[in-house]
Amino acid sequence: MQDDELDHFLEAARQTAVDPSEDLVARILADADAMQPVAAAAVVTPAKPGVLGRLVLALGGWPAASGLVTATLAGVWFGYAAPSGFDALSAAVWSADDSYELVDLMPTVDDLLMEGS
Amino acid sequence: MDMAFDAQNDVSDEALLVLYANGDPAASRVLTARLTPRVLRFAARMLADASEAEDVAQEAMLRLWKTAPDWRQGEAKVSTWLYRVVANLCTDRLRKTRAVGLDTVAEPLDDTPGADAQMQTAARARALEAALQTLPERQRRAVVLRHLEGMQNPEIAEIMQISVEAVESLTARGKRALAAALAARRAELGYEDG
Numbered sequence: 489m490q491d492d493e494l495d496h497f498l499e500a501a502r503q504t505a506v507d508p509s510e511d512l513v514a515r516i517l518a519d520a521d522a523m524q525p526v527a528a529a530a531v532v533t534p535a536k537p538g539v540l541g542r543l544v545l546a547l548g549g550w551p552a553a554s555g556l557v558t559a560t561l562a563g564v565w566f567g568y569a570a571p572s573g574f575d576a577l578s579a580a581v582w583s584a585d586d587s588y589e590l591v592d593l594m595p596t597v598d599d600l601l602m603e604g605s
Numbered sequence: 606m607d608m609a610f611d612a613q614n615d616v617s618d619e620a621l622l623v624l625y626a627n628g629d630p631a632a633s634r635v636l637t638a639r640l641t642p643r644v645l646r647f648a649a650r651m652l653a654d655a656s657e658a659e660d661v662a663q664e665a666m667l668r669l670w671k672t673a674p675d676w677r678q679g680e681a682k683v684s685t686w687l688y689r690v691v692a693n694l695c696t697d698r699l700r701k702t703r704a705v706g707l708d709t710v711a712e713p714l715d716d717t718p719g720a721d722a723q724m725q726t727a728a729r730a731r732a733l734e735a736a737l738q739t740l741p742e743r744q745r746r747a748v749v750l751r752h753l754e755g756m757q758n759p760e761i762a763e764i765m766q767i768s769v770e771a772v773e774s775l776t777a778r779g780k781r782a783l784a785a786a787l788a789a790r791r792a793e794l795g796y797e798d799g
Contacts, residue, residue, distance in 0.1 A: 494784045497736075498752050500729035505753075506649060508641045512659045516641060516666045520633035523670035525626055 570601065618683035619676070626673040633670070640684065641666060643754065644691055650749045651695040653738050661698065665690045681763070688754075688764045692746055699742060736786035744779035751776045 508516075537545060544553045570590060591598045616624075618639065624632035644665050649658035668690050669683070676683075737745050743765070750761045751772070758776075762769045 491780075491784075494780060494787065497729045497733040497783075497787055500726045501650075501733040502753055502755075504727055504730035505642075505646045506655070508645050508662065509659070512645070512662065513637060513641060515663050516637050517633060519663065519667045520625070520637065520670050521630075523667065523673075524630075524633065525628060525674050 568597065568600075570597070619678060622669070622673050622676050622683055623678070625670070626676065636669070636683075637666065640669075640687060643684065644687060647688060647691050647749060647754060648695055650734065650737060650753060651692070651742075651746065652698060653734060657698060657702070661691060661694045664694055682760075685760055685763050688750070689766070692764060695746075696742065732787060732790055733783070736783050736790075739786050740779055740782050744775050744782060747772055747775035748779035748783065752780070 544550060547553050547556065591601065616635070618636065621632045621636050621639075625636065641662060645658055645662040648661040648665075649655060652658050652661065665687055669687060737749065740748065746765060747761060750756045750764065751758070756764075758769045758772045761772045761776075765772065767775075
């Protein structure tokens with residue numbers, strides 16, 4: 489028998505392949521359902537808040553926390569930039585002959601102060 | 606069979622298997638629709654017994670479901686792994702149940718096809734399936750994967766865990782043996798010309 493004749497038989501066999509019966513598919517799907525790992529339940533239940541989350545909740549939620557953060561940053565900014573109005577306050581708090589200046593406390597701020605003058 | 610579930614044609618078998626392991630209920634439907642026909646075909650051609658082939662297909666798919674949580678991504682194609690499982694299951698069954706009389710395969714040439722093309726196709730298919738059963742198991746496996754499942758030699762080599770050269774040798778010898786077996790029955794089929 490020649491190769492091309494054999495190919496006719498192979499082609500015929502390819503054409504007449506059987507499909508799985510509905511019963512077989514049902515059995516396989518039943519196995520699949522039985523063996524399937526249970527979907528992680530944590531996906532459904534909300535995650536418990538972590539340390540930061542609990543702290544934020546204690547402060548009144550994220551809106552309150554953002555207010556606090558804004559106030560804190562504003563305070564840091566005032567301290568760092570030292571607007572001129574603060575000089576009077578500083579003089580009142582620290583007497584003129586006080587030996588400590590802001591530069592003494594924060595030497596690195598010297599350059600910034602020089603720029604402002 | 607309705608293949609409506611196989612709408613996710615662009616999703617790889619491996620991705621579906623991971624989805625299955627993660628609890629996605631639809632993934633097993635798509636995988637079943639996609640893989641079961643191939644698994645069943647292969648088993649049926651190796652065993653020439655529809656009922657046993659169904660059992661093997663179910664067992665192979667069961668092993669797939671079981672291995673899903675431990676599947677190592679990127680190591681082997683899901684289909685290659687599955688074909689290997691089917692091949693091994695078939696080997697086990699052939700050793701157990703076929704020890705008595707390999708030639709008890711159903712005689713396929715029970716009608717006269719005549720001019721009806723469909724009947725002739727069916728008769729040819731049955732003749733080929735019968736001829737397949739006369740081949741040594743490894744030759745049969747290689748021929749089925751190469752010429753009926755349409756796989757490339759490197760993938761067959763991976764499934765059979767042999768070299769590509771060994772696959773080429775098996776398929777070549779298998780085809781010659783098939784041609785010889787069919788030639789012996791050609792007259793009975795009323796099949797004279799290509």
